Amino acid sequence: MSTYRAIPPHTKEEAEAAFAHGTREQIRDALLGITYYVDDWQWVQTACLDWLERADSSLRWTAIQCLGHLATFHHRLDLAIVLPALQAHLSDTTLVSVFNDTFEDIASSIEDTTYFEEHWDELPQEIKETLIEGGTFNSRGKHVRKRNFYPGRGGETQGQGSRDHELVDHLKHHYPAPSSHDWQEYYDEQGRLLRLNLEDLELGRLPAELWHFTSLQELDLSGNHLSSVPNELGQLLNLERLALSQNEFSSVPNELGQLLNLQELYLGENQLSSLSGELYQLINLQRLDLSANQLSSVPAELGQFSDLLALFLDNNQLKSVPAELGHLTNLRTLFLGQNRLSSLPTELGQLVHLDWLDVAENQIRTLPAELGQLVHLQRLNVAKNQLRSLPAELGQLVHLHTLK
Numbered sequence: 478m479s480t481y482r483a484i485p486p487h488t489k490e491e492a493e494a495a496f497a498h499g500t501r502e503q504i505r506d507a508l509l510g511i512t513y514y515v516d517d518w519q520w521v522q523t524a525c526l527d528w529l530e531r532a533d534s535s536l537r538w539t540a541i542q543c544l545g546h547l548a549t550f551h552h553r554l555d556l557a558i559v560l561p562a563l564q565a566h567l568s569d570t571t572l573v574s575v576f577n578d579t580f581e582d583i584a585s586s587i588e589d590t591t592y593f594e595e596h597w598d599e600l601p602q603e604i605k606e607t608l609i610e611g612g613t614f615n616s617r618g619k620h621v622r623k624r625n626f627y628p629g630r631g632g633e634t635q636g637q638g639s640r641d642h643e644l645v646d647h648l649k650h651h652y653p654a655p656s657s658h659d660w661q662e663y664y665d666e667q668g669r670l671l672r673l674n675l676e677d678l679e680l681g682r683l684p685a686e687l688w689h690f691t692s693l694q695e696l697d698l699s700g701n702h703l704s705s706v707p708n709e710l711g712q713l714l715n716l717e718r719l720a721l722s723q724n725e726f727s728s729v730p731n732e733l734g735q736l737l738n739l740q741e742l743y744l745g746e747n748q749l750s751s752l753s754g755e756l757y758q759l760i761n762l763q764r765l766d767l768s769a770n771q772l773s774s775v776p777a778e779l780g781q782f783s784d785l786l787a788l789f790l791d792n793n794q795l796k797s798v799p800a801e802l803g804h805l806t807n808l809r810t811l812f813l814g815q816n817r818l819s820s821l822p823t824e825l826g827q828l829v830h831l832d833w834l835d836v837a838e839n840q841i842r843t844l845p846a847e848l849g850q851l852v853h854l855q856r857l858n859v860a861k862n863q864l865r866s867l868p869a870e871l872g873q874l875v876h877l878h879t880l881k
Contacts, residue, residue, distance in 0.1 A: 486514035492524065504528070505539045512543040518551040519876070526562050537566065538575050545579030548586040555855070556583075556592045557879060564601065580604045590620040591787070591810055591833065619697075641670040644686045652678050665692065676700050676720070688712050699723050699743065711735030722746050722766065734758040745769050745789065757781055768792050768812065780804035791815050791835065803827040814838050814858065826850040837861055837881065849873045857881070 487495070487510030495507035508528060511521050525547065529540040541563065548554050563579070566572060584607035593600065593608060597618025608614040645662050652675070654660070661674035669692040675684075677700035687696075688709040695718040703724040710732040719736065720743040727748045733739070734755030741764040749770035757778045764787045767775075772793040779788075780801025787810040790798070795816040802811075803824025810833045811825075818839040825834075826847025833856045834848075841862040848854075849870025856879040857871075871877070 485510055487511045489515060489517070489520065496524070496528075501533075501536060504536060508536075508539050508543045509546075512546045513550065518547060518553045519555070521547055521551075522554060522559065526559070529562060529566065534569065534571055537569070538572060541566075541572060541575045541579050545575075545582035548579075548583045552586050552588070554583060554587055554589075555878060556587065556589050556596075557856070559583075560596075560600070564599075567601070576601070577603050581607050584608050594618055594620055641668060641690060641692075644689055645670060645673070648675075648684060648686050652680070652684065654678055661695075661697070671695065673697070683707060683710070685709075691715065694718065696720070706730045706732050708732055714738065717741065719743070729753045729756050731755045737761065740764065742766070752776060752779075754778075760784070763787070765789070775799065777801040783807065786810065788812070798822060800824040806830065809833065811835070821845055821848075823847045829853065832856065832876075834858070844868055844871075846870045852876070855879065 485506065487507050489511065492507040492511045495503045499507065508525060511524065515521050522544070525540045525543045528536050544554065544559060544563070563576065567576065580601050580603035584604040590613070593614065597605070605614075614620055641664065645660070649660065658677070659674060661672050662670065663672040665671055670690045671692060672695040673690065673693065674697040676697045680698070680701040680703060683698070683703070683706060691712065692715055693713050694715055696713070696716060697720040699720045699722040701724055703721065704726055710730070713736065715738060716736050717738055718741040719733075719739060722743045722745040724747055726744065727750065729744065729749065729752055731753060733742070736759065738761060739759050740761055742759065742762060743766040745766045745768040747770055749767065749772060751772070752767075752775060760782070761784060762782050763784050765782065765785060766789040768789040769792040772790070772795060774795065775790065775798060777799040780799065780803070782805060785805050785808055788805065788808060789812045791812040792815040795813070795818060797818065798813060798821070800822040801824070803822065803826070806827060806829065808828050808831055811828065811831060812835045814835045814837040816839050818836065818841055820841060821836065821844065823845040826845065826849070828851060830853055831851050832853050834851070834854060835858040837858045837860040839862050841859070841864060844859065844864065844867060846868040849868060849872070851874060853876055854874050855876050857874075857877060858881045860881045
């Protein structure tokens with residue numbers, strides 16, 4: 478009868494010694510030992526990938542398993558490196574079960590939503606299924622904020638919950654959608670509607686039924702023909718995610734200023750030429766998408782969003798960006814590509830948590846040396862500018878793995 482054998486902790490030095498001179502079992506124990514006990518996740522990731530490429534099948538199994546454990550225990554992986562490396566070995570049928578477990582670990586533990594969205598078509602099916610079943614992505618690879626949602630009818634069919642179900646059924650009847658449409662109707666345990674997807678229904682105005690869904694937290698209205706919203710939108714005070722991308726807005730609706738709990742706002746691919754003051758009342762925003770509009774400038778007030786994690790201003794007509802963007806010290810992702818920028822403010826060097834900066838396809842001639850202060854930067858895209866050299870300070874970016 479087999480017995481459980483605990484894996485002893487390993488330091489880097491002990492693991493390196495095992496890698497150099499150890500037996501197969503000692504190498505296996507070292508990989509597992511550093512995964513659980515070494516805090517430097519990037520060093521552990523590199524060790525696992527190294528053994529994935531040069532080991533026999535049994536140690537490849539352990540290396541793959543450890544990458545899944547690394548995701549689970551540290552919630553960190555460089556997906557741009559790890560996933561292609563894993564997928565290169567998918568043809569090995571002896572590794573199928575460990576791949577399934579590792580892909581599920583990655584999807585459950587890593588929150589690199591930008592990577593998942595941009596590489597959706599390339600992701601292994603196990604990752605897609607886990608992300609969809611977990612409620613963080615829809616079937617087309619669009620990120621939706623994970624909440625305690627219940628598909629279908631929820632636990633109660635009395636009161637407001639029952640009323641919400643009736644109104645959703647009414648919507649489906651009066652706004653027919655293709656059979657492939659995912660309504661994403663999710664409810665809480667009392668049957669109150671929390672999420673609804675009205676994307677691509679060719680709506681020119683919003684149905685009155687919406688204003689009854691006062692518990693609604695997520696609403697997707699992308700891909701319609703909306704140019705305004707009624708005052709009643711402000712009644713949806715529990716909204717945390719609102720998608721208005723791919724519509725016909727020429728200005729930010731004033732009504733948005735009442736949605737003080739909003740954390741994610743998507744206004745990409747509209748016709749915005751300016752930003753209204755009401756937008757800056759949304760002090761809890763964490764993700765703001767203003768890409769693919771007609772903005773020629775953005776005001777300094779944009780720097781007030783102290784909780785912002787991701788800001789998308791790419792594909793506009795910006796000639797400059799305000800120095801106040803440097804106040805967004807929690808920012809992780811900043812996209813400024815496909816504009817008319819000739820320079821970047823030195824204050825961007827204050828964004829010490831930034832891990833992705835994209836300024837491609839502009840007219841930038843020099844980069845500020847202060848970018849060398851972005852100690853967590855992993856991806857930097859400066860392609861298709863007018864640069865003749867890069868500042869030496871970029872050499873300080875020890876985590877940078879992608880430079881274009």
